[in-house]
Amino acid sequence: MKRQMGMGDQCLYRVVWVGAFSLVVLGIAIFAILFWGTAKFVLAHGLNQSLLGLIYEPTQGRFGLLPFMAGSLVVSGIALAVAIPLALSLAVTVVDMTPRRTETVRQILSGLVAIPSVVFGWWGLSVVVPAIRWISGHSGFSLLAAGLVLAVMILPTLSLLSINALTRVRVQWVEGSLALGATPDQTMGRLILAVSRFPLLEASIIALGRALGETMAVQMVIGGRVLLPHGLVSPGATLTTQILTDMSLLPPGVSGHHVLDFMALLLLAAMYGMVVLLERTRRMSP
């Protein structure tokens, strides 16, 4: 009997082990494949026509990626700039509520997190794009529209993570601050937010990751223009939307197919850079 249990446990352990190991291998494999493709691409086309190029005409052999990098940066930037203050305000408000109400807010936010991104895209197409069209006089399909859609999309996640960060601040610290004669606002600003700055930074990076990686919702409202955007209300494209758009134009075997690997690798590198940055700032913190 005992021996059978042992075998069952061992078996389970092995399955879990294989699963974990496969994940690592899969991660390395993805990276290796993208890196391999990128290397091939750079050898064939050089960097001037790709990473540093402004003109994207894949059928003419020109693969300037700067417009998409700019698009990704600007769109994610707008999303964070809009979402972080809103999420923080929400979190700050929720922290002072009773636990039961906090739980209700959490549940609502969790529900919102589960909304598929295409719904946000549709909302953007029906509300945000016409609004920007009405205000700016341009078509409305724009980096701004994409940024706003993303902001709304990452808001639930960001709020949830921010609430978690703020409520994790120890009660003794909060009461210690109040007992020193701090007003609730001072306690929020000088203690709670100061203590949770790294969890909040982490939350922002997770949100940024989602913003940077989102494709469908962005594609629906950004306009897909491949030129370097000249303003926030100008249409544009991001690395992800361009991968989606040109996946069928550049299937494996076609010259220039590996520009897709290059774009994917850039996204991966950007995310990895942020994780490294986060780790470093954490190590420097007390």
Place this chain on the structure above:
Amino acid sequence: MNTKPAPDLVVQNLSVHYGEQVALKDVTLQIEGGQILALIGPSGCGKSTFLRVLNRLVDRSAEAHCTGEVFLGDTRVLDPKTDVVALRRAVGMVFQQPSAFPFSVFDNVAYGPRLQGVRSASRLRSLVESSLKQAALWDEVRGKLRRPAASLSGGQQQRLCIARALAVSPEVLLLDEPTAALDPLSTAKIEELILALRGDYTFVLVTHNLQQAARVSDVTAFFRQGRLIEIAPTRDMFTAPKCEETEEFLTGRYE
């Protein structure tokens, strides 16, 4: 350090309810400024609630409801018109678990003064130094002021919390089982510190440690089930308690 005289504490018919639950019932007591009042009694007897009434931290529980009168000097503590922030500046508090903020030693002590708008670096430095000296911590942390407070030992952190409270020049100090989590040596240092500060501040000390109450306090109050059973000068209380219940508690017949 403290220029103002320590205020008297007068409590009249204080009752505290948490919703339906009674936490304190009809407590009346009085101590003179500069004395050390020890609160003893079994767990859940209301002594921590009593402490939290004195700086109105009890307000944080939405269901809490207080009646009666509490005076600290001239301040009517329970008056809704009382400025809670000013009250809390005058009433420092040290908690059971060391509650040093996750900042540097310096920033912990400077937290209170900064709240009050002290910006000058030299003023902050002298305040921090004097507070740490008062809390008998200076010799151990000088030259380490930029280190995180968490790098200090538990006893040092607790003295840091006392220094933090002293830095805003309070008149009253509330100590909620300040040595419960500490080893005997650190406990002795804290008790020494309390005795050194006696007279300058009115102390209210909640403790589970009966010897500590006997060693440190001038007056001891015994609470049970939200009621004040007996209050007397400490020496009288521990040698000849008037109530049977007090005697039973002091001799360890129930917890």
Place this chain on the structure above:
Amino acid sequence: MKRIGIIGMLWGLLIATGFYPARGTLGVLRVAHHVSIVGATSLMPLTKRFVPEWEQKHPGVVVSIAAGGSWAGILAVTEGHADIGMADLIPPSRLAVRLVGYPAGRLAVAFIANNKDGVKEVSESQLMQLLLGRIPNWRSIGGRDEPVIVVSRPLSSGARAMIDSFLPPPGLSADAIIQLSNGAVLKTVRDTPGAIGYVEWRPGMGGVTMLGIGHHAFDTTHLATWPYFTKPTFYVHKRASDLVKNLAQALSQAPAKTDFGIYRGHVITPKGLP
């Protein structure tokens, strides 16, 4: 031994699914008779409606359908990744020699403008100037004072290929807004004042102005003479099995195709096509 077996199996599965070039669906899970179809979104609805009917008549055969654009369809077939490629563009001759095409007819390419643009017909040269991005405002061709916004499909689309083939270099305005599907182009043009775009017409499309070009009005009852169209075709590899060829032919002749706007055209010289 058991351990190696389990690990080996999992690894095998991982490698097979992750690294094997996808043939239709899952590489390892191939059914005895599996036909995969990939390609143009404009032929998707027809294919999706027709295939279940065909599957019933051919028990044991499973058909998978995936979108991806005309280009992807043609390449997938030439490279052997799929059995049937749906495309509304003409494959280049280096690929065409390896393919057999089953033409379904024509899909009219309608030029659509927002109803507020105030223009109902343009000359062919005006159309070209509009698409090239050289007419900045509708006012200059008799419309309202609205900036022209060109809405297009991506380079991988067959309709786009047809447009690019009749525009002189540098081709369609680089300022154009790109939408991935016919439907998205229609919605964008309908909602955006100043917009002009093109769609492969099918019954039910509305809410926009179907531009007349030159002396041709866009009359859905007389599409046979409309000069702008693509030729949706089902391509199979020359060495494909009879089963696959049978399906491609049946698809190209499916009676339902008229419901999706596919019609037989008169023999006229098509614009932009050789």
